[in-house]
Amino acid sequence: xxxTFISEPPKTLVLADGFRFMHGQVIAPxxxxxxxxxxxxxxxxxxxxxxxxxxxxxxxxxxxxxxxEEKPGWWDGLVGYGxxxxxxxxxxVCVNLPGSPFGTTAPKSVNPATGKPYGSHYPWPTIEDMVxxxxxxxxxxxxxxxxxxxxxxxxxxxxxxxxxxxxTFADSIIAMATGSAVPVTGVAWHILGRKIIETDxxxxxxxxxxxxxxxxxxxxxxxxxxxxxxxxxxSLQRKFGRRRRAGTRQFEIDSYFxxxxxxxxxxxxxxxYIRVQAAMDEMDLEEKFGDLETxxxxxxxxxxxxxxxxxxxxxxxESERVSAAMLSLGVPVQxxxxxxxxxxxxxxxxxxxxxxxxxxxxxxx
Amino acid sequence: xxxTFISEPPKTLVLADGFRFMHGQVIAPxxxxxxxxxxxxxxxxxxxxxxxxxxxxxxxxxxxxxxxEEKPGWWDGLVGYGxxxxxxxxxxVCVNLPGSPFGTTAPKSVNPATGKPYGSHYPWPTIEDMVxxxxxxxxxxxxxxxxxxxxxxxxxxxxxxxxxxxxTFADSIIAMATGSAVPVTGVAWHILGRKIIETDxxxxxxxxxxxxxxxxxxxxxxxxxxxxxxxxxxSLQRKFGRRRRAGTRQFEIDSYFxxxxxxxxxxxxxxxYIRVQAAMDEMDLEEKFGDLETxxxxxxxxxxxxxxxxxxxxxxxESERVSAAMLSLGVPVQxxxxxxxxxxxxxxxxxxxxxxxxxxxxxxx
Numbered sequence: 001x002x003x004t005f006i007s008e009p010p011k012t013l014v015l016a017d018g019f020r021f022m023h024g025q026v027i028a029p030x031x032x033x034x035x036x037x038x039x040x041x042x043x044x045x046x047x048x049x050x051x052x053x054x055x056x057x058x059x060x061x062x063x064x065x066x067x068x069e070e071k072p073g074w075w076d077g078l079v080g081y082g083x084x085x086x087x088x089x090x091x092x093v094c095v096n097l098p099g100s101p102f103g104t105t106a107p108k109s110v111n112p113a114t115g116k117p118y119g120s121h122y123p124w125p126t127i128e129d130m131v132x133x134x135x136x137x138x139x140x141x142x143x144x145x146x147x148x149x150x151x152x153x154x155x156x157x158x159x160x161x162x163x164x165x166x167x168t169f170a171d172s173i174i175a176m177a178t179g180s181a182v183p184v185t186g187v188a189w190h191i192l193g194r195k196i197i198e199t200d201x202x203x204x205x206x207x208x209x210x211x212x213x214x215x216x217x218x219x220x221x222x223x224x225x226x227x228x229x230x231x232x233x234x235s236l237q238r239k240f241g242r243r244r245r246a247g248t249r250q251f252e253i254d255s256y257f258x259x260x261x262x263x264x265x266x267x268x269x270x271x272x273y274i275r276v277q278a279a280m281d282e283m284d285l286e287e288k289f290g291d292l293e294t295x296x297x298x299x300x301x302x303x304x305x306x307x308x309x310x311x312x313x314x315x316x317x318e319s320e321r322v323s324a325a326m327l328s329l330g331v332p333v334q335x336x337x338x339x340x341x342x343x344x345x346x347x348x349x350x351x352x353x354x355x356x357x358x359x360x361x362x363x364x365x
Numbered sequence: 366x367x368x369t370f371i372s373e374p375p376k377t378l379v380l381a382d383g384f385r386f387m388h389g390q391v392i393a394p395x396x397x398x399x400x401x402x403x404x405x406x407x408x409x410x411x412x413x414x415x416x417x418x419x420x421x422x423x424x425x426x427x428x429x430x431x432x433x434e435e436k437p438g439w440w441d442g443l444v445g446y447g448x449x450x451x452x453x454x455x456x457x458v459c460v461n462l463p464g465s466p467f468g469t470t471a472p473k474s475v476n477p478a479t480g481k482p483y484g485s486h487y488p489w490p491t492i493e494d495m496v497x498x499x500x501x502x503x504x505x506x507x508x509x510x511x512x513x514x515x516x517x518x519x520x521x522x523x524x525x526x527x528x529x530x531x532x533t534f535a536d537s538i539i540a541m542a543t544g545s546a547v548p549v550t551g552v553a554w555h556i557l558g559r560k561i562i563e564t565d566x567x568x569x570x571x572x573x574x575x576x577x578x579x580x581x582x583x584x585x586x587x588x589x590x591x592x593x594x595x596x597x598x599x600s601l602q603r604k605f606g607r608r609r610r611a612g613t614r615q616f617e618i619d620s621y622f623x624x625x626x627x628x629x630x631x632x633x634x635x636x637x638y639i640r641v642q643a644a645m646d647e648m649d650l651e652e653k654f655g656d657l658e659t660x661x662x663x664x665x666x667x668x669x670x671x672x673x674x675x676x677x678x679x680x681x682x683e684s685e686r687v688s689a690a691m692l693s694l695g696v697p698v699q700x701x702x703x704x705x706x707x708x709x710x711x712x713x714x715x716x717x718x719x720x721x722x723x724x725x726x727x728x729x730x
Contacts, residue, residue: 184607191616192593199564218564221564
């Protein structure tokens with residue numbers, strides 16, 4: 001058994017001059033919430049940046065307390081003492097991304113100039129903004145080079161954007177369940193999620209914080225749809241099938257949806273949800289650079305791409321396209337496809353399958 | 366080129382004593398809208414029943430007028446003079462199903478007792494109710510035996526229910542893109558569609574007919590989600606990809622969704638939508654009969670099952686299960702899988718692939 005990791009409290013970097021979003025808007029002051037795990041060594045050469053996905057926070061692993069009720073961080077299966085990303089060797093940094101509601105200045109944050117939440121006035125962040133926020137925190141920590149950058153889904157998109165924008169910053173990257181752009185199926189699901197939220201009149205175009213209950217039904221239902229896209233036909237069949245809740249005619253999948261939707265909407269925020277998903281949809285390295293070979297033209301770091309055969313959101317073909325482009329450039333890239341019924345969320349579930357790959361990858365020269 | 370078929374106007378059978386739904390409610394009087402195509406022969410032995418799907422009507426084929434602008438019926442590619450279901454040989458009957466808003470007494474119909482639409486008071490019909498409504502119309506027409514019963518999707522579910530409930534009524538059945546129950550993936554999509562409609566406050570629990578515009582946004586968005594399930598990843602990629610509308614950042618899939626959603630909501634009705642989808646979800650021949658062998662225990666007619674390799678709603682495995690059960694009973698069943706990128710909707714698109722199968726099937730002894 002691995003030792004339970006007790007993590008430090010979240011830290012906040014206040015940018016007094018503000019954060020300039022890629023599309024030109026500035027929010028000042030701007031707070032960047034981040035967490036660090038493990039010890040940075042003397043020459044600052046053991047740092048790994050972890051990039052989080054849509055619903056996660058900077059709390060990658062461990063618990064803040066010894067409380068047995070506390071849930072550990074979102075990638076606790078992969079990051080910790082003796083785990084694939086081993087905190088006995090590595091220092092891990094994770095930044096709550098601009099737009100997310102978990103500590104970094106967000107749409108729900110109060111604008112000091114107006115005394116009201118930014119709401120509809122909050123900018124629409126991009127993946128480039130997320131990378132820039134991470135670069136600022138690393139700079140603040142005096143880290144000018146990384147051993148690795150790792151993430152899955154939206155986190156993996158940030159990883160690929162790092163390789164394209166700052167090709168000499170890291171020795172290696174690990175990108176799971178991701179691609180250089182969201183394929184149209186995922187874009188369509190995201191668009192539907194946004195429309196569902198907008199159909200809820202309480203959303204009020206994003207200025208709903210005066211409402212007594214900000215747990216919007218539209219956000220609940222949008223999240224239920226999101227949940228579909230993270231699962232697979234196999235996992236739905238295995239977990240729920242056509243079973244009904246005992247003593248009722250309600251399908252178990254319906255009951256599960258309601259539970260997940262309500263839980264998520266109580267924690268998350270509709271303005272954040274639509275912005276972070278839109279950032280995913282807008283990233284397209286082929287559109288930005290002309291083609292993937294140009295996007296990764298200067299990237300020569302060791303690369304691990306992991307895909308999952310049942311992933312509806314980022315099918316295996318998206319990983320194949322990225323790795324083919326890197327291969328043609330001479331990048332030392334390996335693409336590993338994992339067979340699992342757990343769909344897109346496999347990177348948060350099947351640690352027994354992922355751990356050996358990541359461990360071997362990080363320990364290889 | 367096949368001759369254009371000019372169809373007769375829709376007919377209405379008024380049930381003065383009403384229609385008794387399976388769950389006990391009676392609506393009286395009750396109107397059944399149906400259409401017939403071709404000529405019933407003297408001994409009434411050339412009739413084929415066609416069962417329509419979610420968004421269709423009793424208008425199977427042909428045009429009411431010679432107007433070149435008029436769109437032909439929904440299965441015009443398969444039914445007509447010289448087509449797979451040949452109106453030179455066969456007499457075709459189709460009944461608008463109870464719950465659908467295209468002529469049969471529906472939730473939007475005015476309850477003569479109150480002077481208001483039935484709305485939330487309209488019963489939740491079942492597939493059994495749909496079959497019973499068809500049986501009543503056939504009885505009215507003096508047809509006691511059918512050459513065939515044919516349909517796709519929800520229509521195919523009715524076809525299978527006919528074989529289970531009235532196993533000696535027809536010589537043969539043709540069931541496409543269907544199964545003995547909707548698998549959990551489709552159930553989940555349907556549940557989400559219902560929740561999207563309910564999130565629209567104008568829906569008002571189904572009593573929204575006083576609203577100035579009954580084209581509910583919730584219905585539009587639910588239909589957009591429905592559209593996703595009728596397509597496939599391949600067809601989405603081929604038709605839309607990540608392309609944007611010229612001169613804008615709007616994804617083409619978004620523009621397509623809006624067009625389809627608005628068009629549908631202007632024609633259809635939210636109360637009908639949630640009821641007809643729920644009827645699909647509630648059908649489960651294994652649950653009803655114990656197992657499929659018992660469901661089809663008395664069915665011995667010639668059977669053609671057609672599935673499509675990219676169908677998200679009724680995967681090929683659902684057709685395999687039905688045909689395996691029938692095979693074990695000695696039913697002369699053939700299951701044909703068609704490879705097409707067009708997903709669930711293939712039965713409404715790829716007539717060049719379907720026509721030879723149906724033609725050969727109907728002409729074989």
